[in-house]
Amino acid sequence: MAQEIDQGYDPKEVEPKWYAAWEENGCFEGEVEEGKEAYSIMIPPPNVTGILHMGHVLDNTLQDIFIRRARLEGKSTLWFPGTDHASIATQNKVEQALRKEGKSRRDIGREKFLERAWQWSEEHGGIILKQLRKLGASCDWRRTTFTMDESYERSVRAAFVKLFERGYIYRGKRLVNWCPASQTALSNEEVVMKPQKGKFWKMRYELVDQPGRCLEISTTRPETIMGDTAVAVHPDDERYADLVGKKVWRPFPRAEIPIIADRAVEKDFGTGALKVTPAHDQVDFEIGKRHDLPVIDVMNPDGTLGEAAGPEFAGMDRFEARKKAAQKLEELGLLVDTEDYENNVGFSERADVPIEPRLSEQWFLKYPKVAEAKRAVEKGMINFHPKRWEKVYLNWLNNIQDWCISRQLWWGQRIPVWYRKDADRTDSANWHVSVDGPSDPESWIQDDDVLDTWASSYLWPFATFGWPNTDEKTLKELAHFYPTSTLVTGFDIIFFWVARMVMAGLELYGEDKESLTDEEIKARIPFKDIYMHGLIRDAQGRKMSKTLGNSPDPLDLIEKFGADGLRFGIINIAPSGSDILFAEERIDIGRNFCNKLWNACRFRQMNGPVDANLSLDAIVERIKASPLDGYSNWILQRLLDTTREIESQFAKFELHQLSHTLYNFVWGDFCDWYVEASKALLKDKEDPRCTMALAVSDLVIRQSLQLLHPIMPHITEELWHAMGYCEEGDFLQNAVLPSAAELSDKLAAGGIAVDAAAAVQVEGVKELISKARAVKAEYNLASKRDVTLFVTPADAASSAVVRENLDTIKKLAGAEAIELRDAVDGAPGSVCSLGTVYLDLSSAIDVEAEKERLGKELEKLDKAIQAGSGKLNSPNFVNKAPAHVVEGARKQLAETQAKRDEIARLLASL
RNA sequence: GGACGGGUAGCUCAGUUGGUUAGAGCAACUGGUUUACACCCAGUAGGUCGGGGGUUCGAGUCCCUUCCCGUCCACCA
Numbered sequence: 001m002a003q004e005i006d007q008g009y010d011p012k013e014v015e016p017k018w019y020a021a022w023e024e025n026g027c028f029e030g031e032v033e034e035g036k037e038a039y040s041i042m043i044p045p046p047n048v049t050g051i052l053h054m055g056h057v058l059d060n061t062l063q064d065i066f067i068r069r070a071r072l073e074g075k076s077t078l079w080f081p082g083t084d085h086a087s088i089a090t091q092n093k094v095e096q097a098l099r100k101e102g103k104s105r106r107d108i109g110r111e112k113f114l115e116r117a118w119q120w121s122e123e124h125g126g127i128i129l130k131q132l133r134k135l136g137a138s139c140d141w142r143r144t145t146f147t148m149d150e151s152y153e154r155s156v157r158a159a160f161v162k163l164f165e166r167g168y169i170y171r172g173k174r175l176v177n178w179c180p181a182s183q184t185a186l187s188n189e190e191v192v193m194k195p196q197k198g199k200f201w202k203m204r205y206e207l208v209d210q211p212g213r214c215l216e217i218s219t220t221r222p223e224t225i226m227g228d229t230a231v232a233v234h235p236d237d238e239r240y241a242d243l244v245g246k247k248v249w250r251p252f253p254r255a256e257i258p259i260i261a262d263r264a265v266e267k268d269f270g271t272g273a274l275k276v277t278p279a280h281d282q283v284d285f286e287i288g289k290r291h292d293l294p295v296i297d298v299m300n301p302d303g304t305l306g307e308a309a310g311p312e313f314a315g316m317d318r319f320e321a322r323k324k325a326a327q328k329l330e331e332l333g334l335l336v337d338t339e340d341y342e343n344n345v346g347f348s349e350r351a352d353v354p355i356e357p358r359l360s361e362q363w364f365l366k367y368p369k370v371a372e373a374k375r376a377v378e379k380g381m382i383n384f385h386p387k388r389w390e391k392v393y394l395n396w397l398n399n400i401q402d403w404c405i406s407r408q409l410w411w412g413q414r415i416p417v418w419y420r421k422d423a424d425r426t427d428s429a430n431w432h433v434s435v436d437g438p439s440d441p442e443s444w445i446q447d448d449d450v451l452d453t454w455a456s457s458y459l460w461p462f463a464t465f466g467w468p469n470t471d472e473k474t475l476k477e478l479a480h481f482y483p484t485s486t487l488v489t490g491f492d493i494i495f496f497w498v499a500r501m502v503m504a505g506l507e508l509y510g511e512d513k514e515s516l517t518d519e520e521i522k523a524r525i526p527f528k529d530i531y532m533h534g535l536i537r538d539a540q541g542r543k544m545s546k547t548l549g550n551s552p553d554p555l556d557l558i559e560k561f562g563a564d565g566l567r568f569g570i571i572n573i574a575p576s577g578s579d580i581l582f583a584e585e586r587i588d589i590g591r592n593f594c595n596k597l598w599n600a601c602r603f604r605q606m607n608g609p610v611d612a613n614l615s616l617d618a619i620v621e622r623i624k625a626s627p628l629d630g631y632s633n634w635i636l637q638r639l640l641d642t643t644r645e646i647e648s649q650f651a652k653f654e655l656h657q658l659s660h661t662l663y664n665f666v667w668g669d670f671c672d673w674y675v676e677a678s679k680a681l682l683k684d685k686e687d688p689r690c691t692m693a694l695a696v697s698d699l700v701i702r703q704s705l706q707l708l709h710p711i712m713p714h715i716t717e718e719l720w721h722a723m724g725y726c727e728e729g730d731f732l733q734n735a736v737l738p739s740a741a742e743l744s745d746k747l748a749a750g751g752i753a754v755d756a757a758a759a760v761q762v763e764g765v766k767e768l769i770s771k772a773r774a775v776k777a778e779y780n781l782a783s784k785r786d787v788t789l790f791v792t793p794a795d796a797a798s799s800a801v802v803r804e805n806l807d808t809i810k811k812l813a814g815a816e817a818i819e820l821r822d823a824v825d826g827a828p829g830s831v832c833s834l835g836t837v838y839l840d841l842s843s844a845i846d847v848e849a850e851k852e853r854l855g856k857e858l859e860k861l862d863k864a865i866q867a868g869s870g871k872l873n874s875p876n877f878v879n880k881a882p883a884h885v886v887e888g889a890r891k892q893l894a895e896t897q898a899k900r901d902e903i904a905r906l907l908a909s910l
Numbered sequence: 911g912g913a914c915g916g917g918u919a920g921c922u923c924a925g926u927u928g929g930u931u932a933g934a935g936c937a938a939c940u941g942g943u944u945u946a947c948a949c950c951c952a953g954u955a956g957g958u959c960g961g962g963g964g965u966u967c968g969a970g971u972c973c974c975u976u977c978c979c980g981u982c983c984a985c986c987a
Contacts, residue, residue, distance in 0.1 A: 193984090218987075220987070221987080232987095264987095266986055266987085268986090273987095274987055283986090343986080344984095346985090388915075389914095391914070392913085399984085535981095565949095575923065579981085581921095585936070586922070588936080589935065593949090594949085596949080599950090600946070604946085607945075652926095770952095777941065777953040778954090780941065782940090782953060783943080874968095877968070881929075885968090888930065
């Protein structure tokens with residue numbers, strides 16, 4: 001029930017109270033509601049051990065806005081929360097902790113390590129979910145899922161088995177991206193290229209059958225010389241045509257290697273001769289395959305040189321070995337020259353060390369349903385917002401390569417493949433692939449590796465519901481909530497996650513099929529819309545990072561601005577899909593806006609009881625009691641416009657406009673004009689116009705709170721109750737938000753005809769008031785509230801409008817009296833559409849200053865007239881432009897001319 | 911090398927299908943305490959819309975070209 005509103009909004013009092021109440025009352029619980037449209041969002045699961053940062057604030061505020069809006073529209077909603085085990089990131093953290101104790105994971109073994117990791121994830125896990133609650137996130141927390149929950153893991157294994165059985169998953173010995181720090185294979189997406197300064201060594205290899213004759217070769221990696229098994233030149237390179245088929249001496253270990261011809265070599269690069277190291281370079285590996293070259297792996301998994309590198313190098317770090325190899329070339333007299341060189345080197349995204357191409361046995365996924373994944377987007381079954389991300393997505397799919405999904409890590413879902421003990425692992429006859437493992441486990445050994453994290457989270461949209469279980473609950477919920485409605489995420493994981501989820505859904509959500517029809521695609525896609533937001537950066541545009549210390553703790557910001565203030569603030573500065581420059585001052589607006597809204601309600605409450613607000617009908621009934629005055633008509637018109645605008649912004653996924661539209665309406669229209677104007681009516685509580693103004697305020701506030709609720713849930717809930725819009729124990733979200741059309745109909749049905757044309761008149765009154773204020777300010781009388789104003793109306797209609805709004809004008813312009821006159825001379829004035837408004841100041845007028853002011857205005861109008869008449873005098877414009885544009889230009893010119901004449905007259909009268 | 915995004919007021923950004931004299935918030939400046947709010951009110955100033963060319967009656971908006979900034983993809987050893 002309604003309660004008194006205190007002075008000053010204190011989010012600390014309000015926010016925790018309502019969050020607790022919502023949770024206790026199951027406000028966020030998403031259940032299948034037959035007959036209602038479903039709306040669901042899957043949270044992009046944050047890392048289990050992560051803590052909330054500004055990116056999460058943005059991402060989750062957006063999701064909460066979507067889901068709360070859907071709730072207000074009366075949909076059957078579900079926001080599904082959870083966390084990701086983040087295999088490599090979490091394992092790194094646990095290993096770091098171990099290292100502090102002077103241990104490595106191999107010292108303690110897999111079992112003990114996993115114990116530690118679980119302990120770690122339980123200690124830190126869930127912190128972020130608690131923080132999300134502080135932000136007001138309305139997730140159905142009962143459903144919180146962790147990607148290493150037993151049920152989720154079963155889904156992951158089931159997916160693996162299905163993909164394996166369908167031939168998409170295979171095991172192969174390939175050159176993969178190897179991270180020597182984490183000692184695991186990585187996917188191409190986990191490798192980032194960075195420019196590195198290094199050296200380019202030119203060396204010479206002597207021909208075996210022509211001692212003294214040498215072939216010059218350039219390299220950036222002399223430490224792999226020991227793994228060279230050929231030298232390659234381009235087949236069309238005339239310089240070397242006679243050498244192909246001959247042999248050169250590899251300097252160390254000294255051995256004969258062939259000179260071969262291969263098109264992969266660039267003639268014009270370096271010397272045009274390439275040392276071929278099949279074990280340590282992708283291109284070389286391909287060449288090696290084509291020419292059947294031996295593969296010599298000279299490196300250990302940890303990035304040190306191996307036995308094959310020879311005793312001098314074995315055990316040495318790869319970068320040490322590089323220097324040493326160069327030195328050795330020099331000693332042997334084989335070094336021609338050395339130059340500084342910058343090239344791009346692949347780094348492990350996580351560990352930030354250069355990766356090594358490394359030959360190893362791994363599991364790969366040949367992506368399924370690539371064509372369908374493209375079609376889904378091309379045909380608009382899945383829509384990116386903003387649309388431009390479509391291209392990025394399609395481009396990736398067009399160049400897609402098989403995905404290395406095995407990781408030599410322990411923390412994660414272990415690959416559900418078992419090998420028969422003491423049998424040949426490379427022979428698939430000795431494999432067992434299943435969800436539950438072999439029935440005679442003692443005869444088998446499970447694969448050591450775990451899956452790439454993304455090879456589990458790509459199932460998130462349906463595995464969370466229990467897929468592939470076929471129990472009633474799972475099927476019913478999936479039928480209702482899948483495909484989910486909107487995916488909200490950053491563009492940085494468009495390949496890692498978004499595209500892979502699409503393919504996983506298309507392949508796995510349904511029967512095994514070679515290809516899919518459009519109807520089948522629609523049923524299988526994981527989401528229909530993708531809202532891509534930008535990355536949060538600091539005020540200088542730098543990425544936020546711990547080391548830079550430019551990453552504010554959202555909890556501090558919530559403490560300072562309130563969750564609602566932070567939410568509004570972050571939404572307000574988030575442009576459509578590009579990077580967001582964050583600075584704390586930019587959040588001020590959110591806190592200030594909360595306070596403004598709060599005080600608007602407080603003001604309303606101070607002017608009368610709010611005991612007849614329980615339903616929209618009750619409020620409409622009260623408005624009916626007396627005819628609308630101009631301002632009330634105007635604000636209702638603006639309310640309908642605003643409601644419509646917000647509808648369109650949601651429909652078009654233009655969320656960056658929401659906060660601006662609502663801020664302008666609540667602050668600019670309602671508080672600055674309607675509330676101020678209504679003060680004239682509120683003086684006399686017995687006046688029916690007072691009752692009407694209060695009822696109109698109640699309607700505007702009610703609708704505004706609903707429109708704002710998705711952005712600022714706590715304060716709107718508090719005010720919803722304080723303003724008596726619902727019974728105790730009920731919640732804002734249970735009142736269905738009327739659409740602009742519904743609201744308009746409801747008003748019409750109640751006999752309240754909102755008149756758009758009359759609303760325009762009010763714009764004229766506002767203009768007159770602003771002009772009057774400006775003239776007063778010019779004479780340093782802005783705060784004087786007892787001046788006399790003269791108005792010379794433009795015509796009879798204007799005169800009537802001014803008369804009707806006399807009280808309001810007096811109140812808002814700060815005048816004691818307003819006199820309508822036919823002509824005024826020698827007073828400072830300002831021309832507006834309703835007429836000219838003058839300040840009664842004949843005695844004290846500063847003629848020079850006034851002349852200057854009017855002169856400036858005159859100049860501006862002259863320019864406009866010149867442009868306008870020029871346009872209208874041109875037959876081209878009059879003949880070619882559409883009639884309404886010409887008409888508009890004529891009207892505009894006439895008005896401007898009238899204004900100009902009036903100002904000229906004013907000037908003359910001085 | 912390929913693709914995309916951006917360049918509009920001191921700063922951060924809006925600006926629908928081309929159509930009045932290009933907007934907002936912050937900052938600045940001036941003046942204030944009015945039936946709520948100094949987390950406030952009123953007012954002022956500030957822009958040749960990156961440069962050049964074109965299409966058009968008309969361009970911040972469309973086309974071409976060019977210069978900056980940023981991102982992604984590719985990777986010549």
